Amino acid sequence: MADPTVPGADVTRPTDLLQARDVMREGHERGAGLLICGGTTKLDWGRPPQGVERIIDTTGLDRLIEHDPGDMTAVVGAGMPLGQLQDRLATAGQWLAIDPPRNAPVDLLRVLPTTVSTRAPSLPSLSGQSSPDQAERTATVGGIFASNDSGPRRLRYGSLRELVIGMTVVLPDGTVARSGSKVIKNVAGYDLCKLYSGSLGTLGLVVELIVRLHPLPDTSRTVRVPAASNSATALVLALMASPLEPTAVEYNGDELFIRFDGSDVHTSEQSKRTLDLVASHQLDCALIPDEQQAALWEELGQAHAGGDGKSTLRIAALPSRLHAVTSMIRQVAEQARVDVALASHACLGLHTARLAGGGAAQHAALIERARARMGEIGGHVVVRSKISGLDELVDPFGPPPPSLSIMRRVKQRLDGKSRCARGRFIGGL
Amino acid sequence: MISQQLHQALVDCLGPEGVVSERTQLRTYEMDALTGHRQVPGVVVLPESKEQVCAVVRLCRDAGVPIVPRGAGTGLSGGAMPREDGVLIVLSRMRRILAIDPENQRAVVEPGVTNSAISQAVAAHGLYYAPDPSSQMVCSIGGNVAENSGGAHCLKYGFTTHHVLAVEIVLSDGEVVTLGDSVLDPPGYDLRGVFIGSEGTLGIATSITVRLLRVPEAVRTMVADFDTPARAGDAVTAIIEAGIIPAAVEMLDSLAIEACEDATGAGYTRGIGAALVVELDGPEAGIDESLAAVETLCRNSGASKIRLAESDHERALIWKGRKAAFAAMGRLAPNYFVQDGVIPRTQLGRVLERMAELASQAELRVANVFHAGDGNLHPLVLYNGSNPGESERAEKLAADIAELCVEYGGSITGEHGVGVDKACSMPKMFSADDLATMLEVRQAFDPAGLCNPDKVFPTPRLCGEIPGPYRPHPLEEAGLIERM
Numbered sequence: 068m069a070d071p072t073v074p075g076a077d078v079t080r081p082t083d084l085l086q087a088r089d090v091m092r093e094g095h096e097r098g099a100g101l102l103i104c105g106g107t108t109k110l111d112w113g114r115p116p117q118g119v120e121r122i123i124d125t126t127g128l129d130r131l132i133e134h135d136p137g138d139m140t141a142v143v144g145a146g147m148p149l150g151q152l153q154d155r156l157a158t159a160g161q162w163l164a165i166d167p168p169r170n171a172p173v174d175l176l177r178v179l180p181t182t183v184s185t186r187a188p189s190l191p192s193l194s195g196q197s198s199p200d201q202a203e204r205t206a207t208v209g210g211i212f213a214s215n216d217s218g219p220r221r222l223r224y225g226s227l228r229e230l231v232i233g234m235t236v237v238l239p240d241g242t243v244a245r246s247g248s249k250v251i252k253n254v255a256g257y258d259l260c261k262l263y264s265g266s267l268g269t270l271g272l273v274v275e276l277i278v279r280l281h282p283l284p285d286t287s288r289t290v291r292v293p294a295a296s297n298s299a300t301a302l303v304l305a306l307m308a309s310p311l312e313p314t315a316v317e318y319n320g321d322e323l324f325i326r327f328d329g330s331d332v333h334t335s336e337q338s339k340r341t342l343d344l345v346a347s348h349q350l351d352c353a354l355i356p357d358e359q360q361a362a363l364w365e366e367l368g369q370a371h372a373g374g375d376g377k378s379t380l381r382i383a384a385l386p387s388r389l390h391a392v393t394s395m396i397r398q399v400a401e402q403a404r405v406d407v408a409l410a411s412h413a414c415l416g417l418h419t420a421r422l423a424g425g426g427a428a429q430h431a432a433l434i435e436r437a438r439a440r441m442g443e444i445g446g447h448v449v450v451r452s453k454i455s456g457l458d459e460l461v462d463p464f465g466p467p468p469p470s471l472s473i474m475r476r477v478k479q480r481l482d483g484k485s486r487c488a489r490g491r492f493i494g495g496l
Numbered sequence: 497m498i499s500q501q502l503h504q505a506l507v508d509c510l511g512p513e514g515v516v517s518e519r520t521q522l523r524t525y526e527m528d529a530l531t532g533h534r535q536v537p538g539v540v541v542l543p544e545s546k547e548q549v550c551a552v553v554r555l556c557r558d559a560g561v562p563i564v565p566r567g568a569g570t571g572l573s574g575g576a577m578p579r580e581d582g583v584l585i586v587l588s589r590m591r592r593i594l595a596i597d598p599e600n601q602r603a604v605v606e607p608g609v610t611n612s613a614i615s616q617a618v619a620a621h622g623l624y625y626a627p628d629p630s631s632q633m634v635c636s637i638g639g640n641v642a643e644n645s646g647g648a649h650c651l652k653y654g655f656t657t658h659h660v661l662a663v664e665i666v667l668s669d670g671e672v673v674t675l676g677d678s679v680l681d682p683p684g685y686d687l688r689g690v691f692i693g694s695e696g697t698l699g700i701a702t703s704i705t706v707r708l709l710r711v712p713e714a715v716r717t718m719v720a721d722f723d724t725p726a727r728a729g730d731a732v733t734a735i736i737e738a739g740i741i742p743a744a745v746e747m748l749d750s751l752a753i754e755a756c757e758d759a760t761g762a763g764y765t766r767g768i769g770a771a772l773v774v775e776l777d778g779p780e781a782g783i784d785e786s787l788a789a790v791e792t793l794c795r796n797s798g799a800s801k802i803r804l805a806e807s808d809h810e811r812a813l814i815w816k817g818r819k820a821a822f823a824a825m826g827r828l829a830p831n832y833f834v835q836d837g838v839i840p841r842t843q844l845g846r847v848l849e850r851m852a853e854l855a856s857q858a859e860l861r862v863a864n865v866f867h868a869g870d871g872n873l874h875p876l877v878l879y880n881g882s883n884p885g886e887s888e889r890a891e892k893l894a895a896d897i898a899e900l901c902v903e904y905g906g907s908i909t910g911e912h913g914v915g916v917d918k919a920c921s922m923p924k925m926f927s928a929d930d931l932a933t934m935l936e937v938r939q940a941f942d943p944a945g946l947c948n949p950d951k952v953f954p955t956p957r958l959c960g961e962i963p964g965p966y967r968p969h970p971l972e973e974a975g976l977i978e979r980m
């Protein structure tokens with residue numbers, strides 16, 4: 068199955084569970100290193116994986132296996148592009164309620180400096196197989212799950228972690244294991260889906276996911292509030308303390324955007340009351356015209372995307388620390404002479420800082436300073452996309468959590484030969 | 497039996513008031529709310545702090561003695577059933593609220609705090625803790641975490657796992673670690689998510705950080721009468737498809753209505769096939785429109801009568817009737833087994849038919865109350881334990897019903913957990929490899945296997961030498977391989 072165009076590197080694209088199992092267990096005895104990739108949009112997250120001998124391309128596992136509109140669940144191949152899935156579900160008026168940003172595919176050469184091949188493998192051009200061209204790849208459901216990426220509307224629906232109710236994985240030794248079921252409510256056995264969400268492909272290959280769906284909302288309304296970060300913070304806390312039920316609250320450093328989804332009555336009443344609440348804070352505000360909403364939310368979502376020659380940081384803090392995080396980032400950006408754009412999921416306390424300009428050393432200095440400041444603010448900084456050279460200077464995960472010892476034992480138990488993206492994860496797992 | 501030496505060490509560490517070893521006192525801990533499974537524990541300890549829990553666990557580790565955590569003992573699957581050769585660690589004395597952060601809507605509590613006590617402690621801030629098991633006045637948050645408990649209002653708000661941000665645990669080797677964080681997405685594997693619902697088999701929770709919600713501004717509650725549960729089920733599907741997510745949707749069948757009416761006089765219509773309780777909550781604005789939509793959808797599905805709760809009192813009465821369902825069964829039969837299977841909502845009609853067939857074959861009656869929104873059934877298998885052979889027949893019927901749910905693509909348990917009760921049904925839902933993989937994770941947390949052994953997973957001790965037949969391997973199911 069070796070790709071003739073790439074000496075030394077195997078690229079395999081299983082199209083069903085049997086092939087997936089065989090591909091995984093091949094080379095297990097000698098501990099052959101694996102890298103799983105879907106849309107390849109997140110391959111630079113974590114540390115660069117070591118000793119990759121084989122790339123497993125999941126895009127052949129791309130079927131919508133079952134869609135049950137009445138029960139609002141679907142069984143999806145992990146390699147199915149999210150966009151394709153959403154199109155299919157939309158025909159029944161439903162969607163998988165996640166809206167992560169779109170990242171550009173990552174250049175494999177950058178991710179695999181230590182692959183056995185002297186040339187980096189390229190994903191397309193598999194003889195006789197129709198793998199998508201790398202430039203046309205988009206994020207897969209499995210990839211989004213494995214990176215637990217999320218977008219503005221996580222506030223209402225949770226991240227994909229909360230929407231996955233069952234899964235089938237193949238462990239590196241070829242063991243096929245399921246967890247969960249097709250029903251939303253289920254406590255039989257351990258919830259291993261949680262373990263694989265955010266695992267960055269380090270515990271095995273996710274082949275299938277069972278997901279909970281939501282009806283597409285009839286209407287959306289968005290209120291825009293220009294506000295400096297201290298008054299934005301006060302407003303965010305007031306919003307959380309109010310009976311309002313926004314689906315997303317985004318802050319870009321200058322303006323706060325408050326979104327409601329649902330029936331026409333619901334969104335119009337909620338947005339009206341939001342206008343009142345904002346007025347009581349002595350701030351201006353306006354309702355975004357309907358026809359501008361789609362473009363606005365596209366832009367607000369993409370403000371969290373990585374890639375494009377920028378380094379991307381994910382900062383987490385309590386919602387009440389919005390102002391503190393905003394000012395801290397401004398200060399460390401100034402000190403490190405790096406341009407930083409900050410985008411915040413304000414009520415969730417999640418922020419994306421995109422670093423442009425400056426070299427790896429400056430980005431590293433900024434990250435060090437930001438981490439030091441998070442001590443007093445409370446929270447953490449994780450590096451996602453990285454400009455080249457940054458990998459050698461910072462640990463993307465920061466100081467390991469106290470539970471690292473258990474994480475190490477989990478990795479040891481499920482991937483004892485450390486085949487899956489060796490070294491990529493926290494603590495070098 | 498516990499050695500004299502370990503007993504003395506426990507007394508040295510907790511004081512005599514923290515150790516129960518007198519036989520009659522020990523018997524009060526012999527079971528949880530699953531009354532069919534009993535075992536007098538070797539010894540019971542009542543720690544008051546994390547340090548004491550650690551000390552006890554270390555003593556047990558050194559002695560190689562199993563530990564069983566217990567909260568309030570309201571579990572319905574025998575999860576807290578003691579071991580004769582083990583130490584039962586009861587956490588009900590650890591009931592301090594450690595911190596409340598009203599701004600960020602979080603609180604940190606000890607595991608023995610009851611579910612309702614959290615909501616009471618934060619009520620002054622207009623906040624509450626959302627998951628609401630019917631046992632909430634008594635059950636502990638530690639038990640809720642261990643079972644990933646649900647409740648009537650979990651349809652809209654989610655289960656325990658959606659409301660617990662971090663858990664501090666003591667591992668079976670005495671190490672203390674915190675899983676999760678009060679901020680979102682801490683780096684690393686989501687071990688918090690694995691621990692929640694692990695039924696005391698991965699460690700002992702000693703402090704829990706929960707998310708709080710704002711008390712909803714408005715609530716509307718209605719009861720709709722239907723000819724058959726299947727029709728009521730159609731109404732539920734229509735409501736949810738319309739994009740309305742009620743706070744709660746509960747159903748009672750005719751037998752359950754009978755019992756609840758006898759017990760509470762809550763005003764349910766006797767003689768109908770099914771009553772559907774629908775509760776909406778949220779902002780005042782728009783709630784009456786949603787209510788009107790729900791009414792229409794119920795009528796379209798054949799509701800014969802719809803009653804709106806006109807006052808808080810009436811609403812409370814409706815809920816009193818629903819939540820009294822288990823207790824009320826005493827009026828229909830001396831004993832009952834409660835099951836907890838889950839089915840895809842749309843299969844309701846067919847599953848209830850099959851269930852009725854199974855019941856008539858077993859010559860037993862089954863009443864049904866359920867969380868209809870998420871397909872979580874609570875069939876109550878009624879029997880008279882003093883009739884010879886009837887309890888065995890009832891237990892068999894209960895297990896058959898749980899396994900029927902799996903046949904329809906569901907689960908043997910939606911919220912009560914596997915415990916000892918359903919461990920032998922696990923192979924119906926999972927293959928040997930599925931379970932082996934879960935056991936690998938168990939080993940990562942508890943290599944010595946001392947933490948609540950003999951729960952959740954089928955063992956020869958519980959299920960006999962051959963626990964299978966297991967659910968077929970996924971490749972077999974897909975027709976890609978044949979049984980080897």
Ligand SMILES: Cc1cc2nc3c(=O)[nH]c(=O)nc-3n(C[C@H](O)[C@H](O)[C@H](O)COP(=O)(O)OP(=O)(O)OC[C@H]3O[C@@H](n4cnc5c(N)ncnc54)[C@H](O)[C@@H]3O)c2cc1C
Pocket residue numbers: 102103104105106107108109110125145146149150153165166167168169170171172204205206207208209210211212213214216266267268269271272273274488
């Ligand atoms: C409406 C919508 C449209 C979107 N469209 C796009 C789009 O057009 N283009 C785009 O780039 N993004 C899109 N995204 C999504 C997204 O933000 C990320 O790019 C995504 O999280 C990464 O998935 P991936 O398939 O690229 O993963 P990869 O980058 O290939 O992998 C990410 C990580 O997961 C691991 N992994 C991947 N698959 C598996 C698996 N099956 N089992 C185990 N581990 C695995 C990998 O090893 C890696 O560590 C869209 C999102 C939305 C809401």
Ligand SMILES: Cc1cc2nc3c(=O)[nH]c(=O)nc-3n(C[C@H](O)[C@H](O)[C@H](O)COP(=O)(O)OP(=O)(O)OC[C@H]3O[C@@H](n4cnc5c(N)ncnc54)[C@H](O)[C@@H]3O)c2cc1C
Pocket residue numbers: 528529564565566567568569570571572574575576587607628629630631634635636637638639640641642643644645646647648695696697699700701702822911912948
């Ligand atoms: C009348 C009645 C109604 C009920 N209604 C519901 C309902 O609506 N929804 C629902 O989900 N459940 C319900 N239950 C079941 C039960 O109340 C829940 O499972 C509850 O979470 C158990 O809590 P507990 O404190 O009583 O735990 P216990 O019964 O003491 O223990 C349950 C399990 O948790 C473990 N455990 C306890 N504390 C800890 C800890 N600190 N660390 C680690 N493990 C621990 C035990 O080992 C055991 O496995 C009901 C029970 C009754 C009797």
